Amino acid sequence: LAECAGADLIVFVTPSVALREVASQLRDKVQNPATVVISCTKGIEHGTGMRMSEILAEQFPKNPVAVLSGPNLAVEIAHGLPSATVLGCRDENLAEELQTLLGSSRFRVYTSHEIVGIELGGALKNIFAVPAGVSDGFGFGDNSKAALVTRSLAEMFRLGVAMGGDAPTFQGLSGAGDLIATCFSRHSRNRRLGEQLGQGKSLADITRGMKTVSEGIPTARSAFECARKFGVETPIIDQVYAVLHEGKSPAQAMQELLGRDQKSERG
Numbered sequence: 001l002a003e004c005a006g007a008d009l010i011v012f013v014t015p016s017v018a019l020r021e022v023a024s025q026l027r028d029k030v031q032n033p034a035t036v037v038i039s040c041t042k043g044i045e046h047g048t049g050m051r052m053s054e055i056l057a058e059q060f061p062k063n064p065v066a067v068l069s070g071p072n073l074a075v076e077i078a079h080g081l082p083s084a085t086v087l088g089c090r091d092e093n094l095a096e097e098l099q100t101l102l103g104s105s106r107f108r109v110y111t112s113h114e115i116v117g118i119e120l121g122g123a124l125k126n127i128f129a130v131p132a133g134v135s136d137g138f139g140f141g142d143n144s145k146a147a148l149v150t151r152s153l154a155e156m157f158r159l160g161v162a163m164g165g166d167a168p169t170f171q172g173l174s175g176a177g178d179l180i181a182t183c184f185s186r187h188s189r190n191r192r193l194g195e196q197l198g199q200g201k202s203l204a205d206i207t208r209g210m211k212t213v214s215e216g217i218p219t220a221r222s223a224f225e226c227a228r229k230f231g232v233e234t235p236i237i238d239q240v241y242a243v244l245h246e247g248k249s250p251a252q253a254m255q256e257l258l259g260r261d262q263k264s265e266r267g
Helices: 016-027 052-059 074-078 092-102 115-138 142-162 167-171 173-184 189-198 203-208 216-230 235-245 250-258
Strands: 009-012 036-039 065-069 083-088 107-112
Touching: 009 016, 016 052, 016 216, 036 052, 036 092, 052 065, 052 115, 065 092, 065 115, 065 173, 083 092, 083 115, 083 173, 092 107, 115 142, 115 167, 115 173, 115 189, 115 216, 115 235, 115 250, 142 167, 142 173, 142 216, 142 235, 167 173, 173 189, 189 203, 189 216, 189 250, 216 235, 235 250
Parallel strands: 009 036, 036 065, 083 107
Antiparallel strands: 065 083
16 A cells, blocks of 8 residues: 555555545555546445445545446456446546546547446446346346346436436446446356356355455445435345345345336336
8 A cells, every 4th residue: 555655546446345444544645636546446335325436535635536437347358358438537637638548449438527427337237237147047038138137227327317427327338338248248246146146046155155246235235225315216226135135035036026017118
């Protein structure tokens, strides 16, 4: 952490549950107000409902804070496969500087002044990847998964807008783009978690064997709380929360989703 003291740019990639602690340890070491702080962490803090950039802005009140999010599976980027992302920053000049710094012929960076929706899309998609994986574990077909992902996007839109995000953001890379990648990729930890649940494995056994964090687990709790706070109907989030935190069986959760009253698609 001491090496960050003189850095021009600090990028946070910690698990969401550890971000506040790591930031607090680093806070007093960063004395330069020009040091840019970027969050690549995707989550919503339990209890406070704060986004990751809000935590960083609280810990580094004198520093500019930006966010980076999108369909950015680390293993693909590491192998040089073409990817795109969106950089959220309210300072347009700084956003363009960071775009030039971070972008390459294999990593296309788009800019946006809208931070809230970018972060919420990145956080919520981890929840929705779990039932997409459950569908895989059950052996359901492409129709089932497409329906789940599409209704997840509608749910992301409803809750994200209620929490202050701009509607068009959820149609972009950090919303629909990240959702698609996470729900369909074999590299997605959250999709794999759901797949194993659908195959009959217990959550305890699955998490015990994990080498890295599945952000869908803590974020499901936070999003469930936010949905109650903002009065938003979130049937998919509710069922994921019940499976991950209340012990409901994936089969029962899926049955209840499929058994909901028929309604207008826009309802």
